[in-house]
Amino acid sequence: MDNGCYNRPYDDQTQLRISLETQEKLYIQDNIKNNKFELVTSYILLYENSENPYEMRKRSILEFIQNNSCIHIDYDRAEEVKSEAESIMKTGIKMKDAYHVACAVMAASDYFITTDKRLLKYKSSKIQLLNPIDFIEEMEGV
Numbered sequence: 595m596d597n598g599c600y601n602r603p604y605d606d607q608t609q610l611r612i613s614l615e616t617q618e619k620l621y622i623q624d625n626i627k628n629n630k631f632e633l634v635t636s637y638i639l640l641y642e643n644s645e646n647p648y649e650m651r652k653r654s655i656l657e658f659i660q661n662n663s664c665i666h667i668d669y670d671r672a673e674e675v676k677s678e679a680e681s682i683m684k685t686g687i688k689m690k691d692a693y694h695v696a697c698a699v700m701a702a703s704d705y706f707i708t709t710d711k712r713l714l715k716y717k718s719s720k721i722q723l724l725n726p727i728d729f730i731e732e733m734e735g736v
Contacts, residue, residue, distance in 0.1 A: 595622070595633075595707045596694045597642045599726060600655045602709055604648070615709050618726035622707065626662050631733075635659050636667040636697035638675075642690065667697040675700055687716050695721065705729060 599619050607613045626633045639659070646652040667675065678696035683689060691713045698706040699720045706723045708714060714723050724732065 595619070596691070596710065596713075597639060597646075597655075598709045599707055600643070600658075601646070601651065602726075604651055615726050618730045619707075619709075621730060622726055623658065623662075632664040633659070633662045634665045634667070634698055634701040634703050635663040636675075636694070636701075637669045637672070638667075638690070638693045638697055642694075665701045665703075667700050671700055682716070682718075685716060687713065695723070 599615075602612065602619050603616045605612045605616070607616060622631060625631045640656070643652055643655050643659070646655070675693060675696045678699055679689070679692040682692035682695055687695070691708075691710065694708075695706055695713075695716065695718075699718075703721055706721050707726055707729050708723060709725055714725060716723055
């Protein structure tokens with residue numbers, strides 16, 4: 595999951611799409627806690643979270659990551675991540691997003707979950723990008 599997913603519950607819940615994505619994101623987190631899904635994190639995600647101006651949100655997200663991460667792509671793989679990210683950026687993906695996806699690819703993740711509509715347009719044979727709603731539909735065969 596990218597930082598946008600983690601922060602989705604703090605967005606304006608009066609918008610139906612945001613509210614639905616929030617519910618599915620929370621459902622995903624429950625499934626992670628119950629070991630149904632594995633959580634991959636990275637130094638990029640930790641950095642981006644550290645930039646969160648809201649202390650309570652930052653702490654809550656960090657605590658979840660620390661308590662539930664199965665795989666963590668650390669800074670020691672930065673050169674490898676950079677190479678993959680540069681390839682992704684050639685498709686028009688912004689740098690931060692490309693680094694997030696590259697870390698997920700380095701971790702051999704099957705899915706990258708994001709609420710970023712522009713990022714969801716990125717297609718790759720290495721990883722599937724889905725929003726939380728589509729991810730749950732795929733996992734549950736809906």
